[in-house]
Amino acid sequence: MALTVADIRRRFDRAGASYEAAAEVQPVVATHLAGLCPSRLTGRVLEIGAGSGLLTRQLAPRLAAGGLYVALDLSPGMLGHAALPTGVCRLAANGEAVPFAPGTFDFLASASAMHWYADPAASIAANVALVRPGGSFALAVYVAGTLGELEEASQVTGFGSVYPMHPASYYRDMLQSLPGVVWQIKETRHTVVHDSVRALLKSLKGAGVTHTAGRREASPARYREFVQYYEAHFGAGGGVAASYHVAVVAGSRPAAPAC
Numbered sequence: 001m002a003l004t005v006a007d008i009r010r011r012f013d014r015a016g017a018s019y020e021a022a023a024e025v026q027p028v029v030a031t032h033l034a035g036l037c038p039s040r041l042t043g044r045v046l047e048i049g050a051g052s053g054l055l056t057r058q059l060a061p062r063l064a065a066g067g068l069y070v071a072l073d074l075s076p077g078m079l080g081h082a083a084l085p086t087g088v089c090r091l092a093a094n095g096e097a098v099p100f101a102p103g104t105f106d107f108l109a110s111a112s113a114m115h116w117y118a119d120p121a122a123s124i125a126a127n128v129a130l131v132r133p134g135g136s137f138a139l140a141v142y143v144a145g146t147l148g149e150l151e152e153a154s155q156v157t158g159f160g161s162v163y164p165m166h167p168a169s170y171y172r173d174m175l176q177s178l179p180g181v182v183w184q185i186k187e188t189r190h191t192v193v194h195d196s197v198r199a200l201l202k203s204l205k206g207a208g209v210t211h212t213a214g215r216r217e218a219s220p221a222r223y224r225e226f227v228q229y230y231e232a233h234f235g236a237g238g239g240v241a242a243s244y245h246v247a248v249v250a251g252s253r254p255a256a257p258a259c
């Protein structure tokens with residue numbers, strides 16, 4: 001069953017207090033993306049899915065005096081727990097219905113958030129249109145293959161499930177359809193080794209990354225079978241491995257040449 005926007009907001013509202021302690025791969029992705037962003041930002045910056053501020057804390061200090069940094073997130077609970085630099089504006093709103101006109105921003109950033117969109121292709125295209133000619137953007141979204149171990153163990157044992165993610169080609173096709181935008185996309189892969197399956201599930205829950213777990217799926221017998229399967233097939237380094245596949249996009253909207 002697909003998650004609604006309200007489901008996603010609720011999950012992240014619950015994760016607000018635990019997110020930074022639980023998130024393992026997200027800090028790595030945020031730092032990688034920050035490395036692709038300009039070392040100096042000017043004008044207006046919009047970050048979508050700012051969450052607890054892992055990327056915000058790296059980008060906002062780069063903003064020149066007189067600039068505006070808007071940290072937008074669907075979840076008031078995440079924003080409420082976020083430690084953000086002074087001057088950053090917190091905005092609780094849906095990135096798929098952003099309350100700004102096209103061309104409002106000089107720079108757009110988003111890490112580990114837009115794959116939660118109900119319609120990523122249409123909504124990311126609308127987000128990129130918020131960037132003015134001459135502006136640029138950097139985005140990191142999770143793609144198919146993420147938590148592939150968990151997906152296999154779930155399918156075999158019937159315990160739990162993984163939030164469905166699009167392949168990197170879906171994002172490439174979307175970018176190709178955008179007029180007047182220059183971009184590049186690269187897929188990066190990360191493996192996190194957790195002490196145990198229990199620790200993996202706890203980390204995912206703490207970071208808001210849980211998906212469906214109906215009553216039947218969560219029965220103790222299925223859970224035991226799931227843990228055994230996961231340990232037997234994906235044991236690594238004294239624990240268990242979890243993979244994350246991330247599409248990292250950097251782009252710009254060149255200014256129209258002067259006539």
Ligand SMILES: C[S@@+](CC[C@H](N)C(=O)[O-])C[C@H]1O[C@@H](n2cnc3c(N)ncnc32)[C@H](O)[C@@H]1O
Binds near residue numbers: 055
């Ligand atoms: C995994 S967290 C990432 C937070 C932060 N960017 C980071 O790198 O740690 C995903 C964030 O995306 C937000 N999010 C999910 N769907 C969203 C939407 N439709 N609009 C805006 N934010 C959304 C969640 O509330 C959550 O804070």
